[in-house]
Amino acid sequence: MSALAQNSPGPAISVNPAADQHPISPYIYGMAEYGVTPKYQAAARLSVMRWGGDGTSRYNWIVDSSNAGFDWYFMGGDGNASPVPSAEPDALVAADNATNTSTLLTIPIIPYINNSAAWSCSFPVSVYGAQQATNPYVFPNGQTCGNSIASNGTQLLDSNIPVNNVANTPATQAAWVQHLVAKFGPGIKGGGVRFYQLDNEPFGWSNTHRDIMPNGATYATISTLGAEYAAAVKQQDGSALIFGPSDFTLGGWIGTPSQQNNLFAGQYYLQQMAAAGHANGRRLLDSFDEHYYFNFTDVTSQLASTRTLWDPTYNGGTWVEKYWFDGPMQLIPRFQQWIAQYYPGTRLSFSEYSIDSGHKLVTDAIAEADVLGIFGREQVALATMWNPPQPTDPIAFSFLLFRNVNGKGLAFGSTSVQTVSDDQGEVSAYAALQGPGALTLVLINKTTSNLTTPIRIAGQTGTTNAAFYSYGNADLTAIHKLANVPFSAGTGNVTLPAYSMNMLVILLD
Structure with a gap:
């Protein structure tokens, strides 16, 4: 395409190095840890690796395994006959330390977590009958594992939750943080875990983890659990920074306003965490953290969609803009306004986001570069991209552009200045x-x-x-x-x- 491109006059660019100076957080250049090669992690100088997602909500550090929920036939365990407590996260923290990368670790706050490393599933066909889909690969004790939806479309209910799950408690998670501090030191020293995320997309538990949470959780419950588990983490490591609620795009930000003091879920969460922090005598939420998946259908809308992060004149056409925000999303200023009103001093982060088309296009790279530029300009504290690329994918070069453009450590500057x-x-x-x-x-x-x-x-x-x-x-x-x-x-x-x-x-x- 570029070989056929014609030269045209471009828009003027004005830079004032003395104006609008503010630090750019180094932690906006992060990714989810799944599939990132150590070589690329080092080359791109990724600042944060996130251990999170649906599969971490029910992680039990003692048996080093979780339950995949609806994502994969409600499979629990991993078949390890001799599990080592916290082995998987420990390995990630050690690998991150080797490349001077910080770790964002998910702390389960969901009421139940997986109870055994042995393979299990919540809806075996032998107990619950025929289902619309079954796991074709793993058969715990000879059982065929279903997807929780009966052949006639009926949603099945788990009639015996304790068979595969154990109650989660703040004490359980406090013991895990104690283990991490003993092994790596506190987060403030650089070798320990500095960032902890309070579970993953909790307003979606009724879908992803419908076996143990068929009715889901209200934001009153999510906020209460968040405060309890945040306090437990802080008691073990006072230097740890807590992120929440880490909820899903659009619906997770809104929740059910009639149950939330007529506030959006994000506003209500900030309000409740501020009150809990005041009662606790310490800040319990350090970063208001949400997930964001850009809405686009082609390369034109993909490139334009970055404007939903900041532009008060751009409407992305989503239902939340039409029915709830009454106009353009301008997501970062909107979230920052919520913070200023309900819990001043809290940072803003996006622990999961994606603008990747999945088709390995050059527009994936330039859209992602635009996002990284916006995060720095708009003072986002931390961001980790979901679905990390292969090192040869175009989008992988976006991080190289900002972090190691010449292969010798040349990076984008650390102090943002006025640019028009x-x-x-x-x-x-x-x-x-x-x-x-x-x-x-x-x-x-x-x-x-x-x-x-x-x-x-x-x-x-x-x-x-x-x-x-x-x-x-x-x-x-x-x-x-x-x-x-x-x-x-x-x-x-x-x-x-x-x-x-x-x-x-x-x-x-």
Whole structure:
């Protein structure tokens, strides 16, 4: 596509290195730990790895196993005859420490957790009868395991929860944190677990974990459980940072307002956690954490969907915008306003998000780069992308652009500064100071044309040649260093390849 692209004038970019300065959290460059290769983790200098998702809600650290719930036939255990307590998370923390990566670990707060490492399932056909689907691979004690939906479509109920589950308690999870502190040290020292997430998508328990929670949980219950388990974690490691409620896109943010003081679930949760923290004499929630899956149907809407994070003029067309928010999502400012009103001082994070089409497109890479730029500009504290890519997938290069663009550790700066694109829909622009004398500027061309874009950097009088790195459709296998871009008195012009993400490294006067 880029070979046929025509050169066109691009929007002007204005940068003021002295204005709107604020730190960029290093923890926005994270991923879920499933499937990330150690080599890529080190190369991309991923700052956080998350151990989370549906499969961690019922994890029992003592038997080092969980139950997959509705995601996979309610299978419990892993068949290990000699389980080692906390073996899987311990291995992750150790691996993260080896690459100077922080760990975000999920603490179950759901009322029941798995009780044995031996294979089991909640709905064996021998007990509950024929079901719409069964596990074709694993047969615990010769049993065929069903998906909990009878052949006629009826939702089955687990008639004996204690067979495969044991009651979860704050004391159980406190003992786990005690184990982690003893093994790795407290989180504040860098070797221990610094971030703990309070379960996973709790408003969806009635679906994912319908065997043990057929009626789900109200946000009053979710908030109460969250406060109890947060206090238990903090008692064992006062330096630990707690994230919650970590609920699912759209519905999980809203809950049932009539049961929540006529508030959205996120607002109510912040209100209740603030009250619980006051009663406890310490902060129990450090980061208001939610999940976000971007809504798009094609490459055009994919690239535009990043605007739902911040733009007060852009409506993504979701039902939550139409029926609940009464207008554009502007998600980050909205969540920040909730925090300011109900629990000031709480950070904002997205422990699960994705803008990946799954088709290994260049637009996946440039959309993800746009998201990373927005997270830094809008002061998000932590973010971990779901469904990590293979190292050769286009989206994998988005993290390399920001964290290791030249393969030798050159990264986007750590202090965000004022950056304006005359047309953010064509070219997104993000700038940051990298130490006292250098500016890094990320420019994302969202169009199918090569754009010649003028750049103006305020306060500059001298001449310099900016290093220019680019990734785009011309070669999806590598980031390339292109010819330097000359600047004189803070002014320069750069031609951005069609559908590309680019970084300029500019020495300042």
